[in-house]
Amino acid sequence: MIAPKRRLTNHALHGREEWFKRIFRDQIAEAAGILEVVLSGIVLVALLMSIVPLVELMPGLLTDADSLEIRTFLERALDIVIGIEFIKMLAKHSPGSVLEVLLYAIARHMIVGHEDAVQNLVSVGAIALIFIIRKYFFVPSFGYKMPGGKIAPDMEQKAAETPEAKAGDMAE
Secondary structure, three states, X not given: OOOOOOOOOHHHHHHHHHHHHHHHHHHHHHHHHHXXXXXXXXXXXXXXXXXXXXXXXXXXXXXXXXXXXXXXXXXXXXXXXXXXXXXXXXXXXXXXXXHHHHHHHHHHHHHHOOOOHHHHHHHHHHHHHHHHHHHHOOOHHHOOEOXXXXXXXXXXXXXXXXXXXXXXXXXX
């Protein structure tokens, strides 16, 4: 006797299709994560290489520093700082790291750029807005800890109100 051909129902096909989609999405997300790490590595190497010209500028600052040399030095130094913050942003995946990159980029624009008063006012307003967001729309993932692990001074009260801090108080 010939066995009947087995037909997949629409429900079974849909389930298998969803399974393939999920596997494919996971692989794409993993590949994107790997590309992110590779990009971070490339940026890190470029930043390390850009430190050499920055160090070469330092003797000129000590002997005869004119405004052009100081401006060039500040531009390069702040570009390196922004690059470091960019790498941290890619590594952390937190809203706080994005705010830090924006803060440094706006500060660099204000310090190095010779803009008119209106643009400087807009930059100051943008920095104030970033601090307002950080203070009043506080989320623990915004990064309320300083690099040494100490809580940022403007975040001590808010950090004490978080569920993690309350759970720590109950454990003591």
